[in-house]
Amino acid sequence: MGVVPYLGTFLKDLVMMDAATQNWLENGYINFEKRRKEFEILAQLRLLQGACRCYILHPDPFLQRWLQCLPRLTEAESHQLSCVIEPPGEGLTPGRPLKPTLLITHCTE
Incomplete structure (x- = not known):
């Protein structure tokens, strides 16, 4: 499974949408x-995850040392x-009721 850059942004979008x-x-x-x-949003995540598998x-030792020097927070x-x-x-933004753009009244399958 690939690591998705900016995963927090996608998760925040999902949470905000659910709340709004x-x-x-x-x-x-x-x-x-x-x-x-x-x-x-989930489809974009899946595509990114698939692309990240190839990375x-x-x-980077310099970056690792720099990160290890940062103060640890609780x-x-x-x-x-x-x-x-x-x-x-x-x-x-306060949620507003949406009008349905598609209404399925009968499914043949």
């Missing part, structure tokens, strides 16, 4: 637009620093 949009529309139908967008990465310190860099709730 409803699973069901007001009329009781499944929110297919939300599911379509989730599928697009041949060699350790989980609480990491969370606090993360909240300073990107305060919670920033970028959230």
Whole structure:
């Protein structure tokens, strides 16, 4: 399995989408637009993962030494620093009901 660059960005997109949009529309139908967008993100992840399998990465001793010199943070310190860099709730938009773009009333298969 390949390592996906910027995985956190993809995961944040999924979390934000889940928080901002409803699973069901007001009329009781499944929110297919939300599911379509989730599928697009997951499909991009799968493509990147497949491409990353071909990478041949060699350790860089200079970079390894630099990373080892960085101060180690506890989980609480990491969370606090993360909240300073990107305060919670920033970028959230209130969910608005979506109109279905596709309505399937009968499936033949």
